Amino acid sequence: MSKNHVITARIDDALLTDLDRLAAEQDRSRSWLVAAAVERYVREEIAFIDFLDEGEEAIERGDFVTHEALVAEIQAMKAQKAAA
Numbered sequence: 001m002s003k004n005h006v007i008t009a010r011i012d013d014a015l016l017t018d019l020d021r022l023a024a025e026q027d028r029s030r031s032w033l034v035a036a037a038v039e040r041y042v043r044e045e046i047a048f049i050d051f052l053d054e055g056e057e058a059i060e061r062g063d064f065v066t067h068e069a070l071v072a073e074i075q076a077m078k079a080q081k082a083a084a
Contacts, residue, residue, distance in 0.1 A: 009034070 011019070023030050058064055065073075 019030055019033060022028075023033055026033070
């Protein structure tokens with residue numbers, strides 16, 4: 001069985017007004033909307049951290065292309081296209 005936890009956050013009046021409007025429009029509670037927003041934020045941030053970790057691991061393996069090499073490759077492709 002999943003265990004729920006209560007957290008507290010402080011928000012300003014304008015955000016609370018918008019939250020209440022959204023809750024009314026979507027027929028959801030404030031709590032449901034805040035939980036959904038926190039879940040989305042955490043999921044996106046974890047995905048970004050994982051993405052950065054993958055990049056750092058690729059660099060450590062030497063699996064990357066330098067800026068200079070990429071620019072040279074693009075210039076060669078442009079030259080080849082212009083010659084065609």
